Amino acid sequence: MNPQLSVQALEKTFGAVKATNGASFDIAPGELHAIIGPNGAGKSTLIAQIAGEIRPDKGRIFLNGQDITDVPAHQRPRLGLARAFQVSQLYPEFTLLENVAVAIAARDGQTFGLWKPMASDQSLLAPAADYLARVGLEARGHAQVSALSHGERRQLEIALALAQEASVLLLDEPMAGMGAQESARMTQLLLELKGRYAILLVEHDMDAVFALADRITVLVYGQTILTGSVEQVRNDPHVRAAYLGE
Numbered sequence: 001m002n003p004q005l006s007v008q009a010l011e012k013t014f015g016a017v018k019a020t021n022g023a024s025f026d027i028a029p030g031e032l033h034a035i036i037g038p039n040g041a042g043k044s045t046l047i048a049q050i051a052g053e054i055r056p057d058k059g060r061i062f063l064n065g066q067d068i069t070d071v072p073a074h075q076r077p078r079l080g081l082a083r084a085f086q087v088s089q090l091y092p093e094f095t096l097l098e099n100v101a102v103a104i105a106a107r108d109g110q111t112f113g114l115w116k117p118m119a120s121d122q123s124l125l126a127p128a129a130d131y132l133a134r135v136g137l138e139a140r141g142h143a144q145v146s147a148l149s150h151g152e153r154r155q156l157e158i159a160l161a162l163a164q165e166a167s168v169l170l171l172d173e174p175m176a177g178m179g180a181q182e183s184a185r186m187t188q189l190l191l192e193l194k195g196r197y198a199i200l201l202v203e204h205d206m207d208a209v210f211a212l213a214d215r216i217t218v219l220v221y222g223q224t225i226l227t228g229s230v231e232q233v234r235n236d237p238h239v240r241a242a243y244l245g246e
């Protein structure tokens, strides 16, 4: 099968730091592909390049065979690639339903002003309720974002990514700062989404990664040193030494 997303020999230097130093991997349709690596390995920089927020110095990114390396970030969702929104970019005084409605309107190109009237548009609120239901937030639609728990905020971020109707989702540490119960709920949610979306998951929680990933790519000093199954990565001596601390 042709890859849905293909990252080829990316390089990105910040001053003296080679944050990305020849990163390459492919993601198949419906695959959950995890990126693991120590702090500072370049995981977030890699995600930002795929999302289009950072321009790589070298290398190419292909989405469904199309070279998107030079496509601006805001045009990538419409091509099928969405990054989970940061809830900090949302309207804290709006309800969850209103925020998702705004995200739907933005996806459809209505990106200028007048968010409040848009957020009360019934034709947007009905699909907004559906996106909330997909992440288990259906009972919280009328709550304000400012009233959400940390775990609920991260669930909302996923709903906003789904609202972009992309086929590839980029998630940078969705379990960060979560307790065990919240992590378990997020793991369950990602299990439900896996297969219907190709997901690139950067995550520190190795139990979650091992439970979720079809394949794992290991990133060390900006280099993708290995891509393999959970078992292959778990048993690789280099990975144990470089990352799992054994």
Ligand code: ADP
Pocket: 014, 015, 017, 018, 019, 037, 038, 039, 040, 041, 042, 043, 044, 045, 046
């Ligand atoms: P990770 O997400 O794996 O922890 P990052 O991608 O955040 O790693 O960072 C990789 C390296 O690049 C680090 O050494 C970090 O300090 C550096 N870095 C990241 N972003 C910038 C930036 N905007 N300017 C300078 N250095 C950066």
Ligand code: MG
Pocket: 043, 044, 045
């Ligand atoms: Mg990071």
